[in-house]
Amino acid sequence: xRRLVALAMxxxxxxxxTWIDTGPAPGATPTFIAGLVLLLGHIAGHAIAAIGLPxxxxxxxxxxxxxxDLLGVISTPVAxxxxxLNELAVAFIALAAGAELHVAQLRARLGLIGWLVVxxxxxxxxxxxxxxxxxxxxxxxxxxxxxxxxxxxVAALIGVVAVARSPxxxxxxxxxxxxxxxxxxxxLGVTVAIDVVTIVLFxxxxxxxxxxxxxxxxxxLGFALMVLVEIAAGIVSGAAIGMILSFxxxxxxxxxxxxxxxxxxxxTEIAHGTARYVQDTHELPLHLEPLLICVAxxxxxxxxxxxxxxFSEAVERVSLPVFVLFFTLAGAxxxxxxxxRTWVAALTLVAARSSSILAASWAGAAIAGDQSSGRRLxxxxxxxxxxxxxxxxxxxxxxxxEWGEEFATIVVAAISVNQVVGPVAMKYALxxxxxxxxx
Amino acid sequence: MKLVLAAALVTALALAGSRFSFLHLPLAGVxxxxxVRNILLTGTEFIFIGLLLGSPFLGILDDMTLVGLAPxxxxxxxxxxxLFGIQWQVRRWDGVVRSGLLPALVQxxxxxxxxxVPFYFLLRWSLDLSHAWCLVGAxxxxxxxxxxxxxALALVGRSARGEGRALARLxxxxxxxxxxxxxxxxxxxxxxxxxxxxxGSVGLWAALSVxxxxxxxxxxxxxxxxxxxxxxLLLVLLGTVFSGGGLALYLSLSPLFVNAVTxxxxxxxxxxxxxxxxxxxxxxxxxxxxxxxxLLAGAQWHPSGWSVxLLAGAYLMLRTTGxxxxxxxxxxxxxxxxxxxxxxxxxxxxxxxxIAVVVNLQQIHDGGSPVVDAVTTIVLVGVIVSELFSPxxxxxxxxxxxxxxxx
Numbered sequence: 098x099r100r101l102v103a104l105a106m107x108x109x110x111x112x113x114x115t116w117i118d119t120g121p122a123p124g125a126t127p128t129f130i131a132g133l134v135l136l137l138g139h140i141a142g143h144a145i146a147a148i149g150l151p152x153x154x155x156x157x158x159x160x161x162x163x164x165x166d167l168l169g170v171i172s173t174p175v176a177x178x179x180x181x182l183n184e185l186a187v188a189f190i191a192l193a194a195g196a197e198l199h200v201a202q203l204r205a206r207l208g209l210i211g212w213l214v215v216x217x218x219x220x221x222x223x224x225x226x227x228x229x230x231x232x233x234x235x236x237x238x239x240x241x242x243x244x245x246x247x248x249x250x251v252a253a254l255i256g257v258v259a260v261a262r263s264p265x266x267x268x269x270x271x272x273x274x275x276x277x278x279x280x281x282x283x284x285l286g287v288t289v290a291i292d293v294v295t296i297v298l299f300x301x302x303x304x305x306x307x308x309x310x311x312x313x314x315x316x317x318l319g320f321a322l323m324v325l326v327e328i329a330a331g332i333v334s335g336a337a338i339g340m341i342l343s344f345x346x347x348x349x350x351x352x353x354x355x356x357x358x359x360x361x362x363x364x365t366e367i368a369h370g371t372a373r374y375v376q377d378t379h380e381l382p383l384h385l386e387p388l389l390i391c392v393a394x395x396x397x398x399x400x401x402x403x404x405x406x407x408f409s410e411a412v413e414r415v416s417l418p419v420f421v422l423f424f425t426l427a428g429a430x431x432x433x434x435x436x437x438r439t440w441v442a443a444l445t446l447v448a449a450r451s452s453s454i455l456a457a458s459w460a461g462a463a464i465a466g467d468q469s470s471g472r473r474l475x476x477x478x479x480x481x482x483x484x485x486x487x488x489x490x491x492x493x494x495x496x497x498x499e500w501g502e503e504f505a506t507i508v509v510a511a512i513s514v515n516q517v518v519g520p521v522a523m524k525y526a527l528x529x530x531x532x533x534x535x536x
Numbered sequence: 537m538k539l540v541l542a543a544a545l546v547t548a549l550a551l552a553g554s555r556f557s558f559l560h561l562p563l564a565g566v567x568x569x570x571x572v573r574n575i576l577l578t579g580t581e582f583i584f585i586g587l588l589l590g591s592p593f594l595g596i597l598d599d600m601t602l603v604g605l606a607p608x609x610x611x612x613x614x615x616x617x618x619l620f621g622i623q624w625q626v627r628r629w630d631g632v633v634r635s636g637l638l639p640a641l642v643q644x645x646x647x648x649x650x651x652x653v654p655f656y657f658l659l660r661w662s663l664d665l666s667h668a669w670c671l672v673g674a675x676x677x678x679x680x681x682x683x684x685x686x687x688a689l690a691l692v693g694r695s696a697r698g699e700g701r702a703l704a705r706l707x708x709x710x711x712x713x714x715x716x717x718x719x720x721x722x723x724x725x726x727x728x729x730x731x732x733x734x735x736g737s738v739g740l741w742a743a744l745s746v747x748x749x750x751x752x753x754x755x756x757x758x759x760x761x762x763x764x765x766x767x768x769l770l771l772v773l774l775g776t777v778f779s780g781g782g783l784a785l786y787l788s789l790s791p792l793f794v795n796a797v798t799x800x801x802x803x804x805x806x807x808x809x810x811x812x813x814x815x816x817x818x819x820x821x822x823x824x825x826x827x828x829x830x831l832l833a834g835a836q837w838h839p840s841g842w843s844v845x846l847l848a849g850a851y852l853m854l855r856t857t858g859x860x861x862x863x864x865x866x867x868x869x870x871x872x873x874x875x876x877x878x879x880x881x882x883x884x885x886x887x888x889x890x891i892a893v894v895v896n897l898q899q900i901h902d903g904g905s906p907v908v909d910a911v912t913t914i915v916l917v918g919v920i921v922s923e924l925f926s927p928x929x930x931x932x933x934x935x936x937x938x939x940x941x942x943x
Binding site for chain 1: 583599603604605606607609610611743749750751752754755758759761766767768770771772774775776778779780782783785786787789808824900
């Protein structure tokens with residue numbers, strides 16, 4: 098009730114302020130929208146938690162409500178002004194995800210993680226791809242004029258995008274439930290590893306498709322090589338940053354949150370700046386992934402030297418505002434219009450992806466000989482999807498402008514559904530396994 | 537690219553500054569002439585670093601980049617305002633605070649008047665400004681000048697012995713309380729219609745300022761009335777700081793004042809447990825925010841001509857006169873006459889809120905106006921010069937301290 102009163106007061110303040118508007122000072126709009134996002138996310142998170150759903154669903158719902166399709170408080174230009182904060186949040190969450198991967202604890206489960214990665218990657222990619230290929234133009238109207246080979250290429254791309262997960266959602270739900278134990282660690286390990294695998298697979302699929310879809314196309318091995326260089330460079334630079342952070346935290350263990358904020362800023366901008374520089378000077382499409390750099394940095398700090406515990410504690414202390422900001426803005430970016438136009442195709446993709454992930458996870462755990470109570474529940478934790486998959490869809494738009502837009506619309510609509518359904522399924526699994534200390 | 541790199545640089549400097557500045561100097565070190573060392577100990581060097589990074593020199597923090605960093609500044613202003621307001625928990629005031637409040641406000645009020653009145657005419661004469669802009673400039677200077685920073689007192693006060701210790705406590709109490717005049721006077725400057733494109737009236741903007749602060753305070757009280765973990769309190773705190781600051785800036789009001797009102801509402805209506813946690817969170821980030829302000833105030837500084845330096849000299853003289861006269865008048869019957877005569881010299885330390893006031897003026901009146909440039913130069917020169925001398929002056933005042941026996 099008191100939260101409802103607070104919500105009503107915030108709404109009144111917003112209405113009065115925007116009604117009076119005498120030409121705001123520079124930076125005023127993003128500042129107060131960021132504050133509104135944090136407070137409304139907090140209120141919505143608690144409201145949704147009261148009915149047993151994860152708070153992250155509340156943040157997404159608050160964002161959806163504030164977004165351009167409904168109330169329009171976070172309009173497209175305002176979202177552009179807040180993009181800076183969003184990128185910062187992504188890098189910060191990646192640092193946190195890396196810090197969750199503790200080798201000493203994961204070592205005993207490397208076999209299980211490996212089998213889960215292999216089984217879910219192969220089965221999801223193949224089964225989603227096969228369904229798309231068989232359904233053809235009935236599912237994807239833009240595929241009407243494509244040859245069989247070209248249709249296979251499109252199906253392969255959708256299959257690979259379906260493999261991608263959302264480490265940020267996984268981490269947010271694990272933190273919210275205060276989940277600790279072998280099940281949660283395995284889930285996070287698999288989720289992070291699959292994002293790296295997806296980048297490699299996508300590069301291979303994209304090169305192959307380009308060769309198949311262009312009339313005079315040849316297999317672009319250079320592009321695949323470039324992706325491998327990107328991944329290696331990302332891991333090496335992340336490890337170097339991690340070593341520096343580790344040294345700093347060991348010497349001066351205060352104010353780590355501010356240090357991490359600065360690190361996230363530098364990594365994001367240097368990654369993008371390097372890509373622009375290499376593109377301008379050498380015309381090479383090098384794309385250093387800030388996410389990968391930060392995961393590697395977090396992983397090194399956690400596992401090398403003695404500052405891992407202090408680092409994890411500092412990250413945990415400040416991660417909630419970052420999660421609220423990130424997921425509420427993600428909610429605002431959900432494209433309801435696209436979902437309305439393509440809901441049949443999107444829901445078909447979601448159903449195909451979910452069922453293949455559930456089956457593959459069960460099979461992977463069985464092959465690895467896992468006898469734990471959670472072996473049938475892994476699949477529920479792998480349904481989340483966001484971030485990197487949207488980036489992959491946008492890369493398809495850039496490479497195949499003729500049909501890329503329609504491809505991305507359907508894929509983003511499916512991702513939107515996964516983003517909403519995934520956290521709910523994950524919380525259910527964590528509770529069933531008994532690792533969720535908070536409900 | 538430049539904006540984010542600038543943000544990263546500013547963050548790194550704030551991190552380093554919060555660690556390496558504001559060291560506590562033993563009393564023995566204060567006896568001699570400290571000069572530049574004083575500047576380093578009080579963090580004032582960050583004004584110069586900011587100036588170096590700003591558009592007149594390296595151009596890393598140029599005007600465009602500073603506009604991009606505006607949300608960080610808005611958040612910083614709100615942070616300082618909230619921290620200031622949250623200390624005004626009336627029900628916890630003891631006799632010492634109650635007896636010190638009125639004299640502290642009287643002395644700050646005297647300083648504000650002694651600076652504002654002459655500066656209204658000085659600005660009119662030297663910059664040829666309209667009545668409204670002269671009022672904005674003079675009142676801003678009055679507000680900035682009335683505040684006493686804690687830096688010199690913190691450096692010297694804790695080492696005082698014997699009779700000096702009681703006076704040091706009194707001076708610190710005054711420095712704690714007199715910021716109210718600065719916050720309220722500057723808050724009132726932002727009610728002048730000239731800052732709102734000559735729309736509305738003083739009453740409307742005043743009501744909006746107070747109303748905004750009160751409603752945000754009630755929002756915080758409502759949200760923190762539940763049992764919240766520390767990370768959730770941090771979330772509510774950040775949400776409040778961003779919302780309050782942003783809404784105030786949206787209406788060209790003072791985030792300092794609005795959030796001070798919010799803080800006062802929270803201080804007096806929240807549960808004790810919540811209040812302690814919020815204070816602890818706010819204090820934790822205080823040094824970094826202060827260094828950030830020094831840096832960005834330096835970066836936004838476009839040093840004006842020699843005539844403004846003359847005005848800065850006048851400001852320093854008027855502020856010193858005001859502090860001496862204000863304390864002489866306010867502490868009659870509280871402090872022995874011999875001490876009262878020069879007690880004001882112990883309250884010359886300058887920084888903190890004064891810099892926040894200048895940054896706030898720059899935020900709400902963008903566009904390189906002559907009055908903003910002049911006020912910035914005058915206050916920053918005032919801060920730098922004051923911080924050179926004030927630790928030694930505090931030591932001198934404390935050395936001669938003889939509190940009046942209670943009658």
